[in-house]
Amino acid sequence: MRRGTKASARNVPGLPSTTFVLDNGGYTIKAGFAPPETVPDTEALSKCHIVPNTLVRTRDRKTYVGAQTEVITDWSEALFRRPVENGQVVSWEAQKEIWDQSFFDERTAQKDLSVKNPVDTTLIFTEPPNTMPALQKNADEIIMEEWGFGGYSRVIGPSLNAYNDLHPLFEEVQTPADQDADLPMECLLVIDSGYSHTTITPLFNGRPLHRAIRRLDFGGKHLTNLLKEVISVRHFDLHQDNKIVNDIKEDVCFVSDDFKRDLEKTWKGNQGKKGGGKVVGHHGDTNVNLNNPTSQDDFRTTDEVRVDYILPDGVHLLRGFSRPYDAISAARKRKQAALSGQADAEIAMTLGNERFSIPEILFSPSDIGSKQPGIADIVMQSLAVLPPLVQATMLSNVLVVGGNAKIPGFVERIQAELRTRVKTEWMVRVRKMHDPITSTWLGGARLASRFPGTVREYGVTRQEYLEHGSAWAARRFVNGGGGKGP
Amino acid sequence: MPLIEELPVTSTHNRPSHGWTYVPDTGAPNPIPSAPLLLGSRKRGRDGTTTHASTAQSQAAAHKLSAKQEKAIQQRLNDLGKENYRDVHIPVPKRDGVAAGKGREREKEKDRKPSQNVRRILAYSRTFQHYLADEEAGVNVYGSAGIVSGVVGGVSNTGAASGGHAQGQQQQKPADSKRVRGGAMVDKEQEKMTTAAGRRNGSLKQKQTVSTPTMTTTSTNTTTRTTKTRKGGAIESDTSVKTESRAVMGDTDVDMADAPDIPLVSVSAETGTSAQQTQIQQSPLPSTSTDPNQLSQSQSQSNQIPEDSVVSYDPALDRDPLLRTRDLPKMPSERVMQALLAEPPLSYTAARAKPLGGAVDGMSVSTRAGGVSGGGGSSSLLRPQRWFCTICGYWGKVRCKNGCGERVCGLLECWRGHEGVCSLGAY
Numbered sequence: 001m002r003r004g005t006k007a008s009a010r011n012v013p014g015l016p017s018t019t020f021v022l023d024n025g026g027y028t029i030k031a032g033f034a035p036p037e038t039v040p041d042t043e044a045l046s047k048c049h050i051v052p053n054t055l056v057r058t059r060d061r062k063t064y065v066g067a068q069t070e071v072i073t074d075w076s077e078a079l080f081r082r083p084v085e086n087g088q089v090v091s092w093e094a095q096k097e098i099w100d101q102s103f104f105d106e107r108t109a110q111k112d113l114s115v116k117n118p119v120d121t122t123l124i125f126t127e128p129p130n131t132m133p134a135l136q137k138n139a140d141e142i143i144m145e146e147w148g149f150g151g152y153s154r155v156i157g158p159s160l161n162a163y164n165d166l167h168p169l170f171e172e173v174q175t176p177a178d179q180d181a182d183l184p185m186e187c188l189l190v191i192d193s194g195y196s197h198t199t200i201t202p203l204f205n206g207r208p209l210h211r212a213i214r215r216l217d218f219g220g221k222h223l224t225n226l227l228k229e230v231i232s233v234r235h236f237d238l239h240q241d242n243k244i245v246n247d248i249k250e251d252v253c254f255v256s257d258d259f260k261r262d263l264e265k266t267w268k269g270n271q272g273k274k275g276g277g278k279v280v281g282h283h284g285d286t287n288v289n290l291n292n293p294t295s296q297d298d299f300r301t302t303d304e305v306r307v308d309y310i311l312p313d314g315v316h317l318l319r320g321f322s323r324p325y326d327a328i329s330a331a332r333k334r335k336q337a338a339l340s341g342q343a344d345a346e347i348a349m350t351l352g353n354e355r356f357s358i359p360e361i362l363f364s365p366s367d368i369g370s371k372q373p374g375i376a377d378i379v380m381q382s383l384a385v386l387p388p389l390v391q392a393t394m395l396s397n398v399l400v401v402g403g404n405a406k407i408p409g410f411v412e413r414i415q416a417e418l419r420t421r422v423k424t425e426w427m428v429r430v431r432k433m434h435d436p437i438t439s440t441w442l443g444g445a446r447l448a449s450r451f452p453g454t455v456r457e458y459g460v461t462r463q464e465y466l467e468h469g470s471a472w473a474a475r476r477f478v479n480g481g482g483g484k485g486p
Numbered sequence: 487m488p489l490i491e492e493l494p495v496t497s498t499h500n501r502p503s504h505g506w507t508y509v510p511d512t513g514a515p516n517p518i519p520s521a522p523l524l525l526g527s528r529k530r531g532r533d534g535t536t537t538h539a540s541t542a543q544s545q546a547a548a549h550k551l552s553a554k555q556e557k558a559i560q561q562r563l564n565d566l567g568k569e570n571y572r573d574v575h576i577p578v579p580k581r582d583g584v585a586a587g588k589g590r591e592r593e594k595e596k597d598r599k600p601s602q603n604v605r606r607i608l609a610y611s612r613t614f615q616h617y618l619a620d621e622e623a624g625v626n627v628y629g630s631a632g633i634v635s636g637v638v639g640g641v642s643n644t645g646a647a648s649g650g651h652a653q654g655q656q657q658q659k660p661a662d663s664k665r666v667r668g669g670a671m672v673d674k675e676q677e678k679m680t681t682a683a684g685r686r687n688g689s690l691k692q693k694q695t696v697s698t699p700t701m702t703t704t705s706t707n708t709t710t711r712t713t714k715t716r717k718g719g720a721i722e723s724d725t726s727v728k729t730e731s732r733a734v735m736g737d738t739d740v741d742m743a744d745a746p747d748i749p750l751v752s753v754s755a756e757t758g759t760s761a762q763q764t765q766i767q768q769s770p771l772p773s774t775s776t777d778p779n780q781l782s783q784s785q786s787q788s789n790q791i792p793e794d795s796v797v798s799y800d801p802a803l804d805r806d807p808l809l810r811t812r813d814l815p816k817m818p819s820e821r822v823m824q825a826l827l828a829e830p831p832l833s834y835t836a837a838r839a840k841p842l843g844g845a846v847d848g849m850s851v852s853t854r855a856g857g858v859s860g861g862g863g864s865s866s867l868l869r870p871q872r873w874f875c876t877i878c879g880y881w882g883k884v885r886c887k888n889g890c891g892e893r894v895c896g897l898l899e900c901w902r903g904h905e906g907v908c909s910l911g912a913y
Binding site: 055056057063065079080081082085086088090091092093094096097129130131132133134135137138141142145146196199200204205207208209210211213214215216217218221222225226229230233234239240242263266267268269352353354357364366367368369370371372373377378381386387389390470471474478479 | 614628
């Protein structure tokens with residue numbers, strides 16, 4: 001179904017040849033110009049820049065916009081305003097300010113990101129699946145009427161991943177043949193686990209199968225907030241420190257491959273003497289076991305899960321870090337610090353089951369009371385409405401994108417859970433790109449430089465927009481040219 | 487697929503490590519059937535689960551949360567989605583340099599008045615919830631500019647979707663009734679056969695009877711437009727099943743009496759005697775031969791795709807045990823995929839993943855037949871609720887005695903920690 005070969009698409013009338021790919025995420029914007037020629041992915045990615053999609057007000061009541069937030073050192077009590085809610089641009093007032101600063105204002109925009117002449121630029125703008133029509137209309141109108149791009153295509157973000165070079169990921173046997181030949185992927189199931197939600201999008205030849213798109217209303221934001229809640233109960237009150245907790249999450253959280261085992265490992269009741277003096281007193285008969293080799297082994301394995309996390313103090317230490325758990329030295333240091341009363345003593349806490357029970361909610365939302373099923377069950381739900389062979393093919397081509405894919409063990413866990421749900425004859429392959437955050441952008445860039453015909457088919461020029469209006473444009477973004485376009 | 491798992495109730499740990507007796511968790515399925523009888527009934531009674539006789543019932547009751555608790559959970563989930571720890575509006579900062587540092591033409595460009603749409607959009611102070619309410623109310627944002635009905639409003643979307651579904655159900659029904667008839671015939675045949683012939687002969691007869699519904703559907707499909715997809719499905723099973731002629735008897739996956747023999751149907755059909763068989767079957771049961779064209783249709787046995795266009799793809803067909811295939815099924819035709827691609831997007835709310843176990847039990851049988859058992863279907867996929875200690879995050883083995891609904895792990899430390907903050911403990 002691939003439309004437009006390279007040869008025929010080289011010189012498409014209508015859309016400007018410069019293409020700006022804008023993956024407008026809830027947490028960060030991934031933006032950059034698509035390379036005009038087909039270049040290796042690493043080179044293309046060098047043009048992709050990540051801009052925080054937020055307005056931040058710090059404790060000293062200064063407001064930072066987008067990329068300016070990188071200079072903030074004191075993140076404590078910072079407040080955020082995000083134009084994107086649930087993946088969709090709701091507040092264009094804030095979004096416009098961030099875009100203006102990042103792309104359109106020559107003084108503040110990075111050189112690579114500066115869009116000097118929107119009229120001579122095609123914009124590929126991503127939206128999550130099932131964006132509400134009212135918000136789509138807002139986006140179309142403001143993009144075309146405020147900035148006036150010469151060409152514009154609003155695409156469903158996950159679908160761009162079908163244009164990535166995925167065959168090496170999924171196939172064991174490498175075929176060095178012309179890899180662009182069989183792009184987009186015929187069947188690809190994209191799990192996009194982002195900031196505000198996780199979506200499952202089956203793609204057929206790069207187009208979404210709408211009936212099977214499903215969404216889990218949990219994303220990275222929820223993980224951070226949950227971790228914040230848990231740390232505030234168990235360690236320090238960090239409920240005002242979004243960024244710090246987010247850093248903790250990124251540093252130490254992982255997805256367990258055996259939840260029960262890891263939970264046993266981290267339970268205080270299993271830790272003998274070191275678990276706290278009070279507890280041991282109640283064990284009674286357990287004291288006998290304390291020194292036998294098995295409990296020693298237990299103890300050692302426990303250490304693999306627990307880590308010490310040193311919180312930033314905002315002066316000497318700007319970002320927290322983790323180090324292997326060391327009960328003895330930690331206790332000694334704490335005592336020393338308490339005795340000497342040093343102001344610069346490090347603030348540390350020991351994280352145990354927080355590390356894996358937080359990401360666990362993506363796989364078992366019922367743990368925090370949600371009635372939604374976990375990711376693997378949602379994939380099954382999604383596939384249930386598709387023809388059987390498509391199901392089988394989708395399962396052997398599952399790509400995970402989005403920030404949560406960076407959590408160690410995430411991809412492996414999805415694969416393991418899907419494996420238990422699918423008959424053995426069917427293959428289950430779950431993979432991620434090297435950088436799952438920019439993989440959607442990269443797919444967009446590859447689409448722009450390799451398949452301009454497809455962009456043309458699903459895009460509109462400025463003239464077409466002005467002539468036919470936003471309703472027509474919206475139809476075209478969904479259905480393609482359909483013979484109506486030039 | 488039945489859920490098999492190790493139950494967390496009995497700790498794998500060999501050391502009992504608590505200073506008091508457990509209150510058994512009536513919520514988790516109990517591995518020992520006699521265990522409920524040993525319970526001190528007072529505590530259970532206090533939780534509102536009085537009956538010991540039916541564990542299933544008491545389990546359900548124990549897991550039923552009060553409205554208050556439901557609300558608290560919902561509130562917590564909403565809180566998890568929050569951006570900031572307190573509600574605050576951060577105004578967009580004024581940029582000082584707008585007038586100062588600009589080039590002349592740039593400035594001119596800036597002076598150009600933004601269009602009316604832009605001004606309106608920028609001035610919106612609507613939240614996500616407002617938009618969501620609009621969508622659910624089915625507001626057509628493009629007004630009379632008229633867009634394909636499916637692409638816009640949520641209501642029209644869901645309407646179309648549910649309509650399609652209803653259609654699917656209707657399509658399924660005749661198939662079911664046919665299947666039932668087929669099953670009845672099997673019984674009759676078997677009664678006849680068992681006296682003289684051996685088991686093998688009986689199964690041969692069986693497969694002939696089973697062939698009837700498949701054939702009839704194929705033939706009726708050519709006349710009625712709505713069931714067109716069914717033909718595709720039938721053909722699909724026919725062709726792909728060729729490889730499957732072996733090892734059909736050992737199939738324990740399907741409850742239907744006639745289902746295990748399906749793969750043989752196509753085998754016999756391939757031999758070319760299928761037309762004959764259909765004929766034979768039709769004489770005792772004339773009700774199936776609704777279509778005069780049937781004979782010729784079934785003789786033709788076309789494996790190629792019908793020329794007419796498919797209206798919509800019906801997922802219910804995948805679950806039909808008669809059409810079930812066990813190896814990789816055939817690729818659906820190009821038309822089916824085009825029809826799937828042409829479907830309008832779901833609305834925001836419709837795309838939200840539904841809770842498991844929402845469907846009726848009858849679904850669970852049929853979902854097994856398809857490639858993937860539908861996640862929305864069987865309640866057997868439901869995992870038991872897991873409870874955690876609110877203090878340390880370990881398994882929540884002990885319920886708070888104040889009935890606040892929270893649990894602790896059984897360590898004194900955690901219990902005290904909870905007691906200190908328990909909302910109901912301070913009376």
